[in-house]
Amino acid sequence: MTTPDLGNEVLVTRDGPIVTLTFNRPEARNAMTWGMYERLNHTCEEVDADDSIRVLVLKGAGGKAFVAGTDISQFTRFETAEDGLRYERDGDQRAGRIARVRKPVIAQIQGVAVGGGFGIAAGADIRIATPDARFGAPIARTLGNCLSMRAYARYLDLLGPSRLKEMIFTARLLSAEEALAAGFVHEIVPPERIEARVREVAETVASHAPITLRVTKEAIRRLQEARPLPDGDDLIATTYGSADFREGVRAFLEKRPPRWTGT
Numbered sequence: 001m002t003t004p005d006l007g008n009e010v011l012v013t014r015d016g017p018i019v020t021l022t023f024n025r026p027e028a029r030n031a032m033t034w035g036m037y038e039r040l041n042h043t044c045e046e047v048d049a050d051d052s053i054r055v056l057v058l059k060g061a062g063g064k065a066f067v068a069g070t071d072i073s074q075f076t077r078f079e080t081a082e083d084g085l086r087y088e089r090d091g092d093q094r095a096g097r098i099a100r101v102r103k104p105v106i107a108q109i110q111g112v113a114v115g116g117g118f119g120i121a122a123g124a125d126i127r128i129a130t131p132d133a134r135f136g137a138p139i140a141r142t143l144g145n146c147l148s149m150r151a152y153a154r155y156l157d158l159l160g161p162s163r164l165k166e167m168i169f170t171a172r173l174l175s176a177e178e179a180l181a182a183g184f185v186h187e188i189v190p191p192e193r194i195e196a197r198v199r200e201v202a203e204t205v206a207s208h209a210p211i212t213l214r215v216t217k218e219a220i221r222r223l224q225e226a227r228p229l230p231d232g233d234d235l236i237a238t239t240y241g242s243a244d245f246r247e248g249v250r251a252f253l254e255k256r257p258p259r260w261t262g263t
Helices: 034-049 072-077 081-100 116-123 149-159 161-170 176-182 191-206 210-224 233-240 243-254
Strands: 010-015 018-023 055-060 065-068 105-109 112-114 126-129 134-136
Touching: 010 034, 018 034, 018 191, 034 055, 034 081, 055 065, 055 116, 055 191, 065 105, 065 116, 072 243, 081 116, 081 233, 105 116, 105 191, 112 116, 116 134, 116 149, 126 176, 126 191, 134 176, 149 161
Parallel strands: 018 055, 055 105, 065 112, 105 126, 112 134
Antiparallel strands: 010 018
16 A cells, blocks of 8 residues: 655654654644555554554544544535535545544544544544634535435434434534534543643553453444445535535635525
């Protein structure tokens, strides 16, 4: 497998049995490019291939954002509904790949985890956040796009139908305390303590029986994915093929409110 050359946009380090991947575009609130997504996938492959690695930690650089979604400028290349279908399928593979990592994955979350960043965090097994962390998918306010059926199902499992609908409909972000109460976040720690706390949790997990951890993670994943999902390609095609989606992208990049028409 060839590792994508991203300069310093993604940093991967190792300390003993713990690998840490840092999303490193703080000037863009760590918004993800296609190359960064590819490097994330490659790191998952590397972690799975090395039995001496016991834990993967995901974090964002700069302290202001975990990941503020996908870099919106890339959506200007979308021309048809098929582009949206491909994007959501790829998104399912990305979030699903994190969930399928054979080792425990810990998300260290400071600042916003929205859009694609929310999906990355949702794919992790343990989420530790600072008090200023915010979570959500404000798509009804920003781009006017939608999620895939698998993404809706993942958030439904983690948040419940009522909270998920309210969050999407109002386009608001969940606070760290709300995410903790919902069970999405496992622990809130002060920013000056989060590095040490994540390291402490990672070392504890890394010291435990790797087969037990791997089998437990895989068993829970299989149970969650046991139910068949209804097809949702028609919903995605309707959304990404709409004039409203193209308007949402333009408005976001032009830093103005979108003018929705429902078409």
